[in-house]
Amino acid sequence: MKRCSMNYTFNYDVSVILVNYNGKKYIDALFDSLIRLEHDDFTFEVVFVDNNSSDGSVEYLKQNYKDKCNLNIVETGENKGFAGGNNAGVAASSGRYVVLLNNDTAVDPKWLTNLYHFMQKHPECGMANSKLLFFYDFIKLTFETSDKVILNKEIRINGKEYTIDSKFCKNLLYEPDQLVCFGHTEISVPLIEGLESQSDYQFEFEVKSAPAGSKIKCETESVEAQSGKVLLELDNSKIQEFRYSLIQNAGSGINQDYDGFDIGFCEKDSEKYQKSYELTNGCGASIMMLREDFDKAGCFDERFFMYYEDTDLSLRIRKLGKKILFCPDSIVRHIHTGSSKEWSPFFTYHVYRNKLLMIGKNVSKKAYWKYFLQQYYLGIRHRDPMKRKGTMDSLKILRGNNDVHYEAQ
Known part of the structure; x- marks a missing residue:
């Protein structure tokens, strides 16, 4: 050190x-x-x-x-x-x-x-x-439906493409190419024009399917959720009233x-x-x-x-x-993970390796070997070479080999 x-x-x-x-x-x-x-x-x-x-x-x-x-x-x-x-x-x-x-x-x-x-x-x-705090403020979307509203994950915010992020969602099915939303679903959508903006906002959704009478809501404002493109428009006064930080x-x-x-x-x-x-x-x-x-x-x-x-x-x-x-x-x-994408190979390698380094240095040998075996098993089960390499490299480092680093596979 x-x-x-x-x-x-x-x-x-x-x-x-x-x-x-x-x-x-x-x-x-x-x-x-x-x-x-x-x-x-x-x-x-x-x-x-x-x-x-x-x-x-x-x-x-x-x-x-x-x-x-x-x-x-x-x-x-x-x-x-x-x-x-x-x-x-x-x-x-x-x-x-x-x-x-x-x-x-x-x-x-x-x-x-x-x-x-x-x-x-x-x-x-x-x-x-x-x-x-997350870089942008947010507004909350909810849904009124007798069953479910299915949305495309890609939306447009003031004409700019945005993919709804799973970490800002509650109580929905986050599927590979769509969102399945229910009456208790909540989605936080970022206000990408920035904190000092006085802009009105237009949110454009693609509704894949929804029962008659379904709505996409933002607090007191709402729009009918009909199949096809749907626009929810909020003026700046509503944005200022509804916005919040996460x-x-x-x-x-x-x-x-x-x-x-x-x-x-x-x-x-x-x-x-x-x-x-x-x-x-x-x-x-x-x-x-x-x-x-x-x-x-x-x-x-x-x-x-x-x-x-x-x-x-x-x-x-x-x-x-x-x-x-x-x-x-x-x-x-x-901007969360601005330097490296969550669960990229680089991220995975260092998180798996460094958790074990931290345990080995600060907890105990017994704890280190317990989590070493758990992590290596997960690397095999998930067929993830970065999990396996990160686990093994922690041992090499703790044994004194400092020439150990991330290598793209």
Whole structure:
């Protein structure tokens, strides 16, 4: 595991570390939000770590944001992953506090000042976790039907194609090419024009079949669900009345099988997420620590590359006698899995490998071998080479072979 420097020269109160790999498409939304940050009583810098991108990210950043946010660009020359990239960023930083922030985000104007003041008020806190909301707000669709309404999964929102996402659906059959919706079905649809838009909205559905009298509803508004193309139109006043935010992460946890999870995932941002509470582990998409605590804990273990590295670090922060706390008024908008697609081969490999690394390092040998055998069996049963490789590579790494990495099959 990387040894971290303990020699400090603090030129700023806070260093915001951003790790980028081919994330040029996220730069404008992120940096436009960083420029609007409120910071009357503290100073901050932005350390942008580029992991050898090939999409022109660094050139674009220099052309458009070179003189903004006290920008410090670090080019690693290789893809060091989330763990290695953040270690490089922290090493190049000069803030008393460090904040790790995903590049596929946009932050609220008070995001950083609320996080900073939270840490000031809670000296027992070794890691503060922001509230992560999905990037767009949503409206809720429901159905009135005597049986079921069958929809095409592809809809159009203000003329733009959108595939309804299963994680934003409740109580329906999510089939390969269609949605089977019932009277208790709920679908959250994103308002893709953005948070500041004053646009009216038109939602176009293709109804494959529906009993007579069926309706697609949004609160008090509705449209007849007849076979063919159906339009639901909402003016801006209705959009403002009906819109809501969904939680992506209100802190992280580990279940009894050591699977990591996001607290509040896909729940409405409600009163229970307006107060602070203690966490088992933090989410690396937006966390603040004292630079000294980050170094004392041993920095990120770069063998993880990405996924579970924040859990591993969290457990080591707690071993310092510090708490991990949720900061509810530090708000970040996050494009979930912006850097890698959920359950892609890359994602699968690292999740299966790194769960076992985390268990092997922090729990026990007995637990490690239990889940090693379970995971390898699943890899065979599912005929998934990435599950098998990830499982086996965890053993190689724990036995001291660090030249182990993802390979496309």
